[in-house]
Amino acid sequence: MNRFKEKTEIIHGIDAIKYLETLKGKRACIVTDTTMVKLKMVDKVTEVFSNNDVEYEVFSEVEPDPSFEIVHKGLKHIMKNKPKLLIAIGGGSAIDAAKAIMYFCIKMKENLIGTEEIPKPFFVAIPTTSGTGSEVTSYSVITDKEKQTKIPIVDDLMVPDVAILDPNFTKTIPPAITADTGLDVLTHCLEAYVAKNASDFTDALVEKAVTLVFQYLIKAYENGSDIEAREKLHNASCMAGIAFNNAGLGINHSMAHSLGSYFKIPHGRSNAILMTYIIAFNSSGDNKAKGKYAQLAKHMGLPSETDEQGVLSLIEAIKIMKQAMNIPATIEAAGVDSESFKRDLEAMSKMALKDICTAGNPKEVSKEDLINIYLQAYEG
Numbered sequence: 001m002n003r004f005k006e007k008t009e010i011i012h013g014i015d016a017i018k019y020l021e022t023l024k025g026k027r028a029c030i031v032t033d034t035t036m037v038k039l040k041m042v043d044k045v046t047e048v049f050s051n052n053d054v055e056y057e058v059f060s061e062v063e064p065d066p067s068f069e070i071v072h073k074g075l076k077h078i079m080k081n082k083p084k085l086l087i088a089i090g091g092g093s094a095i096d097a098a099k100a101i102m103y104f105c106i107k108m109k110e111n112l113i114g115t116e117e118i119p120k121p122f123f124v125a126i127p128t129t130s131g132t133g134s135e136v137t138s139y140s141v142i143t144d145k146e147k148q149t150k151i152p153i154v155d156d157l158m159v160p161d162v163a164i165l166d167p168n169f170t171k172t173i174p175p176a177i178t179a180d181t182g183l184d185v186l187t188h189c190l191e192a193y194v195a196k197n198a199s200d201f202t203d204a205l206v207e208k209a210v211t212l213v214f215q216y217l218i219k220a221y222e223n224g225s226d227i228e229a230r231e232k233l234h235n236a237s238c239m240a241g242i243a244f245n246n247a248g249l250g251i252n253h254s255m256a257h258s259l260g261s262y263f264k265i266p267h268g269r270s271n272a273i274l275m276t277y278i279i280a281f282n283s284s285g286d287n288k289a290k291g292k293y294a295q296l297a298k299h300m301g302l303p304s305e306t307d308e309q310g311v312l313s314l315i316e317a318i319k320i321m322k323q324a325m326n327i328p329a330t331i332e333a334a335g336v337d338s339e340s341f342k343r344d345l346e347a348m349s350k351m352a353l354k355d356i357c358t359a360g361n362p363k364e365v366s367k368e369d370l371i372n373i374y375l376q377a378y379e380g
């Protein structure tokens, strides 16, 4: 038995933000970060609320890679204000923080603050980057600062009720972040396509999302105000999110979570560095993943007369795209010094093996496999 879920209503296209005008008479809490406030992105939401007599509070303390401390602060804010509407606006961090706040609000309120019943707010996510797909997934990644680890929480109660995909919010993303987040989308696609729970439904979403990424990512990187490219990437990110939320991910994400935690490399960039090495590992030997990668290469019109050729073409196409956007080809090129890398290699691999994403990988892995992949990715 297999299952495909998509609970979130998706409002998309230029000016999709106007959807907020329909939310009259609700008390809202807006979860965001200071950058969104500075860039006046939050104003686009508060203006609509002010014009429609919607009361609101803004919690803008979310930081990149949100920590449990921030989630706890946000939780207190929610418990105090009891909003009927929760709006998360920002990149993956703001949306992940809002999800975790809601999760703990419902699951742990007795232990943390009191026993008063807080009804689950109507949850609207407004992504301002095209990367995590967090607006449609049941995943939230929170950082445990003390243990230096990233902890993914997975629960359907965190899935937003509505996602607003308005490309106007993504026009000012700088090129480097466009590249990192866009390659995160590509990683979601590649992992979901070969993951253990991949299905015809998730394959269809991946095939479209990959096509959009290859067609529009470099365009958006080179010209951020290309609104068509921005819109297509925003859609691709969401489609890839739905795909991996159902199919699962794999060791590319497990290893990127560890690498990112140890060496402060952004999530999308960590994924992008490891991507080609993971494809090579997963398709080594005779297995189903090799056939799937080749199928995807064929779908994209890349040379793929045999499965081996398809895999190689896919790897080559990804390398070319990474080069065009100045993504480091190796962990070393990303600025990680050899001594620190060797010191942390064993611990990083252990952490990656235990990561929740490892279970979805098409091929079984050992700690030694992960060490070897990290070593290959270090030097290239």
Ligand SMILES: [Zn+2]
Pocket (backbone or CB within 6 Å): 132, 184, 187, 188, 253, 267, 271
């Ligand atoms: Zn990701």
